[in-house]
Structures are given as C-alpha cells and as structure tokens.
Amino acid sequence: MEGLLLDVLSGLGRWTLGHVRGTGRAGIFLMHGVRGVFRKPKKFRAILGHVHFIGTKSFFVIGFTAAFTGMVLGLQGYYTLSKFGSEGLLGAAVALSLIRELGPVLSALMVTGRAGSAICAEIGIMRIEEQIDALECMAIDPHAYLIAPRFVASLVAMPLLTAFFDVVGIAGGYLVGVSLLGVNPGAYLDGMQKSVEWLDVYMGLVKSFIFAMLFIWICTYKGYFAGVDRGSFGPEDVGRATTDAVVVSSVAILVSDYVVTSLLL
C-alpha cells in the first residue's frame, strides 16, 4: 500500500518536473530562435523559401476552407437573422465573424495541419540523422540557420493568409446570401462597411501574428527535440513529435484565441 502511494507520488513528481523542464527548455528555444534572426548566416533566401512553403503552398487549402466557411456563415447567418427580420445585417455578421475570429483561427489551424506537421517532421528527421549535430560541429548555430528563418517566414505568411481567408470568406458569404438567398447586395456590402471598424481588423491581425508565432514555435520545438527526452533517435520519435506538434499547436491556438479576445475586447 505504502509502495503504491510512493509510486503515485514519485510518478506525479516526475511528471511535474518533466513538464516544468520542458516548458523552460521551450522558452529558451524560443529565445535562441528569436536571437538567431539577428545573427549570421544571412537568411533572406531561406526565408523566401519558407514563405513559399508555409504561405504560397497553403493558398489552395486556405482558399477552399475560406470559401466554405463563408458560405456556411451565409446560410447560418441568414437563418438566424431572418428570425429577427434583419437579413440586411448578413454582410456585417459574416465579415465581423470572419475578421475577428474565424479568419485568424481557421487559417492558423489549417496551416498547422498542412505546414506545421511537415516542418516538425523535417526538423525531427534532421535531429535523428545527426544533421543538427553536424551543423553545430560546423560552428553553425542551428537556431539561426534552421529555426529563425522559419519564425520570420511564419510571421510574414500567416497575416497574409489570414487576409486572404477573410476576403474569400466574405465573397463566399456574398455568394450564398446575395446570389442564393436573395439578400440585397447593397445591404450586404454597406452593412459590412458600416460595422467593421479598424479595431476589428487590428484584432484579427494581432491574432494572426500570435498564432503564427505559437504554431511555428511549437512545431519547430517539437521537431528539434524529437527523441531527445527518450534518448532514442528513431523514425517513431519523429512520428510522435509530429503528432504532438499538431495537437499542442491546435490547442494553443484555440486557448490563446480566447485569452487574446478577452484582453482586446
């Protein structure tokens, strides 16, 4: 009985210590990555490459998601608003929910799924194949060489993708609301113009920057330390890290969304 209690206690202690240590390590990793932005080697070309990978290659999936999100918002919004006889507000409802909330969150989630997992796996493979060690032995700071360009690229790509998401989404709402359900086109656009303020756009922008940083931080971190805790460096460690990265990033995006919203309101 006593043994069981001790087991539980030491298990709990280990779990806590592990998480505290992990959090500290992730914080240091973030710091090194940010510092790496300002250190050699030059990374303009690398940044361009990663913007292409995170941004350009996500265009299609983001556009697709945005179109259907906007369309479903059009349907649902019309249904709800028509109960109060205020279908004219559809434009405002669609635009506000997209710009303030759904644009940043869904873009971030989609990018995490598409690019975050790939980035995590790529860096994880570099870890298990000793490529990161090789960088260090060449006196090249892996944080500056591998991580920092991805940080910058994510901060560049994510707000742009979010803006693209918003525009396509609003067009999707217009398509359903105006073309399908017969809302007055003037009312849709005018309502949108009247109700969306700079503060809303600002909120969306702030969110997309925060999500961009969160997702790239978590995904690169998980890859960078793939297998390190277990001291084993096999393909399954990369798989585990990638799953972790996507789950933790997604949760972090949703939680931070609530926090940011409550702070900015």
Add this chain to the structure above:
Amino acid sequence: MEMRMDWDADGALRLALQGRLDLETVPDIRKRVLKALKKKPSAQVAVDLSGIERMDTAGVAFLVELRNLVGGKAGDWRLEKASGAVMKMLELARLDVLADAGADHGRD
C-alpha cells in the same frame, strides 16, 4: 599577405604571392587580381609561389580560377617555384602535374 603584379613586355601577367594563401586571404586577393585584369586584360599568367607560407584548398581553387580568368589554355597559365608544402596541397587536389617545383622554367 603581400602580392606583386607585373606585366611582361608581351603583356603577360606575373603574380608574385607572399604569406598565406587561404580561406581568409583569397577573397581580397581575388578581388584585386580581377580588378587589375579588368583594367589591363592579359591572356597569360604566371604565378610565383615561392613566397607562400601556407596554402589551403581555397588557395588552390583560386589558382585554378586564375586560369579561367585569363582565357584558360594550358600554356597560358603557369605555377612556378612551388615549395614542398604548396606542392603537397596541389598534389592533394591532383594538380601537382601542373606546377613547377623549385627552378623557374616553363611547364611545356
């Protein structure tokens, strides 16, 4: 790193290098030689290696590149008076057959 550039009567560039010819010094030397060749193009180059204390792969690569810069025919590009250590580096790059050790005479 010291370097002297002279031009023969027939317009051939004579390059005398002294000191280290390595990763650190090659970028500047290359720049200076390129500039000189632009001002005064030369179809022939002879490099006096006797003053070189230390040479690495970057130095070897620069010597090879030099041949390209002057037009690139075997006879127009000569490496002269290579010391033992320099010869060893050239050997390592499998280029030793192209250089003359010691005495100052043409390769062909």
Add this chain to the structure above:
Amino acid sequence: MAETEAGAIIQVKSLNSFYGQRRVLQDISFEVPAGKVTVIMGVSGCGKSTLLRHLIGLKPTDPGQIFVEGRDLAGFDARQMEAFRKRIGVLFQAGALFNSMSVRDNIAVPLRVHTRLAEPTISIMVRIKLHQVGLTRFGDYMPSQLSGGMRKRAGLARALAMDPEMLFVDEPSSGLDPITAAGLDDLILELREAMGMTLIVVTHELESAFRIADQLIVLDQGRVLAAGMPESIRESRDERVVQFLTRRADERTRDQEGYLSDLLTGGRKVGVHP
C-alpha cells in the same frame, strides 16, 4: 596557445559521463597526439560514441576533464567554441548530409557561412573535395540518391571543406561492405598524410582499427581497458583485452550469456545516442 605536453593536442583527464542516473564513462584518461591517428575502439554500448560527443562539445563536459591545447573545453565561451569548431571536421556515422540540398551545396555550406569566398572559388573548392573523395560526377545528386558508402564519402568531403586540423570520424566502416570500408580507411589515411591532420576515429571494427591506428584506446563498459600502440595492444596478455580481440571466436558463449539474461530480465534496453 602552444601544446602543453609533447605534441598532445587534446588531453582527457578522468572523464566521467552520465545519461540520467546511468554512468556511461568512468575515469577515462588519454591524450591525442597531434598529427597522429588515435582510434577509440570497443563493442557497441561501451561508451565510445558518448566519448566522441564529449570531445566535439556536443555533450557538455564537467570542468577539468577535457583540454584542447591546454585549455579547458568546459570553459569555452560561445566564441571560443566557434573557433574550435571551425578547426575541426566531423564525419558522422551515416554522413549526416542535409537531405534538402544537393551534395555540392552540402559541401559548400560551411564555406558559404564562414568565409567571404566568391561563389566561383567555392564551386572549384567543392569540385576539388568531390574529386578527393572520389565523387567527381555526383555533385548534383541529392543525398537520398546515393548509396551508404557514397553518402559517407560526401560527408567526408563536407567535413574537409574548411581544411580542418582535426578530423573526428564516427564508425567509418559501419554499414559498409568490407571493400568499400577499406577504401574509406585508405582515403582517410591518405588525406591525413597530405594534410597533416590529427585524426580521432571511433570504431568497433578490429580490422579497420589496427589498419589505421597510431594509437589505440580500447574501451569496455565505460572504462579504458587498454591504451597504446597497436602492436602493444595486440601482444597484450591482459585477459580481457585478449577476450576483446578474439571476441569473434567466443561470441557464441558471450552472446548466450547475454541471451540468457535477456530472457530473464525481459531484455530492457536503455537508449543511448545514437
């Protein structure tokens, strides 16, 4: 700073190392003479890879245990570590090539990052290195298109890109057929001869070890079992050294021991890098 003792470029003084609670190296001491080939030998799991990671600063070392030219490796600040690492080359077990770029770009990485050399000069240097390791026509290949032996040779070319003073090699022959392995050994020896490099090689291959070593260090279960010239190791009367050298003969019995204990304990394995 000049070498402290007759030509020793690296000194290891009672090095201890742990993975968590587990001690993997115990009281290791030896010196690496400049310009010579030092081979660290032992069966897998004896701690030799860990020792290598200490020597190249990938695993932190306690103060007072490893000295490079008389200076404590543990006391290196970032700048000193960078200076040290610009002077060394490391060939990792599987080559550790960056798989997102061609062989040519792999070799050019240290040159592009650390020097102001012009691209045409770099590209000639890369060709020289490719030629040296016998991969002249493979510059444009991606690492994934190369065989294991070729990847190692490409890794060697990259390790040599900056003309290092010290070359560290992790298991040069593992995963290669005997002929390719011997070829790689010869190549390493030839390069050392020409460049006057100090070589530190970690291997479990007896044949390869005796072929290239000027100095041999035999590790067993985290301790130095024997150290010295290859001849003296070969003639050693120490029972455990003899057992190590002739392990092929009694591998069966040894293995049966291990097999039996595995059966009894469930064969719990503890992860060691790699």
